[in-house]
Amino acid sequence: MASAISAMKILQPPPLPTTATSSPENLLFDPVKCNSSFFGSTHKLRFSSLKPSSSSHRRSTVVAVADVIKERKLNSSSSMVNLITKEECLELYEDMVLGRAFEDMCAQMYYRGKMFGFVHLYNGQEAVSTGFINLLKKEDYVCSTYRDHVHALSKGVPARAVMSELFGKTTGCCRGQGGSMHMFSKEHNLLGGFAFIGEGIPVATGAAFASKYRREVLKEADCDHVTVAFFGDGTCNNGQFFECLNMAALWKLPIIFVVENNLWAIGMSHLRATSDPEIWKKGPAFGMPGVHVDGMDVLKVREVAKEAIGRARRGEGPTLVECETYRFRGHSLADPDELRDPAEKAHYATRDPIMALKKYIIENNLVSEAELKAIEKEIDEVIEDAVEFADASPVPPRSQLLQNVFADPKGFGIGPDGKYRCEDPKFTEGTARV
């Protein structure tokens, strides 16, 4: 796997081997070792800028991961290369089916008038969420966009909490205050849920910075938490994306930038919006590996994720992973989805990630079909239960209106009577005049 990821060193690109080897220890590059402060002194910068960078070294060979796996399969003489164990494949299957079933139920509930506003469904992209998040620890961070239901579920937020949040009930993960586009969980380290594209990427970068800070300043030696930031193809033309790629590579932050390239930003085709549509190429421009992977194949995503997460945990810095994927539904439930070519949709439907995994499992005799059916049934029950729970939960009372505006409610100030406004027990109902 190591060969699939190449990087350009910031100061001095190394010569890159071109043959693929499967040993994970075979790192393609030497991380820049700074013995003084990790930014390097100005002396160092001045010195190395004098070195001519020969153009032949600047070229970085980035091999698409899909090819390497195929290569490996062809090369291995034994019958099958089993990339996962039975337990792992059950986990992956269950996670993806949960995501799919949940989103389908969301669509139903939306059309029945149980949830409102903008709801963005993840059908078809489950491989990316499962492929990455399944490998994370509970302390690792995930930062998402408005298409965040399945990221929340994969990270461990209970389906009940997410469904309640969507129904706007007080038992939701954000007490009904966030909604579909703002899923947060402190317990599961889900940092949101952002409505504007790109604005979650700096937040993710900050979480990665905090992780590095803990290790180096606060001396918490075992702090190797990584952050995974998910965002789409449209975001990759946004300034915040580039600014954060720069900072993450500069400071070697433990972050993985995952691009869920589903080729469409509402009705704007990626090809119409981007001068160079190959997003993975933008990684090496900032000094980090850029990898392209088939995002409809959870096993391939998982392999790349392992390497990227490993890099981050070892302190070697960020990785940019572009996952080619597709959303089976429109941008949101309000999107009529008329622009996309039916042939394109049909093509990707044949690459349904859940079907693909199921096929792989059956073909390799990892798990019986009956067991898979049992998982599907179990998931259906979980979803039913989530809906029932959400239905039965109370709506937020008026007193919740101004709660949580400030962590320290003294921020509402001092009223004319000399008392802090928050001292009035009815204040949070919004009755006090400010």
Next chain:
Amino acid sequence: MVAIIQGIGAATALSSSSSFDSKGFQLSTVKYFPERKATSFVVRSDGRLIPGSNLKARNVSGRLVTNAVAAKADTSATSTASKPGHELLLFEALREGLEEEMDRDPRVCVIGEDVGHYGGSYKVTKDLAPKYGDLRVLDTPIAENSFTGMAVGAAMTGLRPIVEGMNMGFLLLAYNQISNNCGMLHYTSGGQFTIPVVIRGPGGVGRQLGAEHSQRLESYFQSIPGIQMVACSTPYNAKGLMKAAIRSENPVILFEHVLLYNLKERIPDEEYVLSLEEAEMVRPGEHITILTYSRMRYHVMQAAKTLVNKGYDPEVIDIRSLKPFDLYTIGNSIKKTHRVLIVEECMRTGGIGASLTAAINENFHDYLDAPVMCLSSQDVPTPYAGTLEEWTVVQPAQIVTAVEQLCQ
């Protein structure tokens, strides 16, 4: 003590150690107004010290009493109630507050352009990077939106960052993060994540810096729910507010002013933290309430000199907390004087003064003998030419005229 700024005027500051919370400052204490009594002194222009003579019962907050006029007061006279203290400039006071908080809590860090090796464009973070390291005093690339967002993310995951905008105007680029993330995430996450960031930087009209470097962003950030805004004006309150902002669990925007960084004052040696929500009584008076903040405080105090000579007795309050307003101190003053003049450097349209006028009219209408008057800067991009720039902001002569008009 005297702080002299190129002929604008000066203010003397008195500190009375008994009236502050030093280490006893608890965020959980809510009510600490009425019980506090301080020995306060009024220093007259001739340097005579008169214990409490002008202060009747109205000196409610009793916390800090500052004389109207630019008195060359004997430092020993003003500090008989407290230990000698030490003299420093405003930017040094900010740095002192920052350093004390960084010593106290290792999670406090500074993020901004040129804060580290360069020591800060206005030297507020001078010498901190060698002491604390490049990670705690982080030199960022020029990417305001992203590094402010980074500070938000770091705050959500346990750190307490201070973001420095090299000039407040640059933070316009960070508006997305400040409005959407700083202000809102605590709420949209249902209270799960706190964002204890401090965003600070110099703003205001300087000396012919041109339109874009002379912006007053307090009006733009006003409406963002979930943030607090404070403006410092003296070394004493600069240090106190800096410390309070860092310790606060809320996101706080601390507005400094380019022209006030070299103000000199003697501040206490012992630790003190000020309240983020309270206003500061600068000069008690009887005839009219003048509400101001930041640099305009000094224009007001210079006008007050003239007004006193003409026989007026203005009460000057530095509102300090731009959001939320301290309606108690302001209200008590209005109930006494019945006339209000607001003097601010914000633009006329939609500025802090506009909000304050509305708040006063809503809450204290019955106590007013005259409409609230608000003197603000002209609605113009600050011109480069010195003469034009002078007419953009409120000058002491205009303040005197306004007071005379209101007190007819």
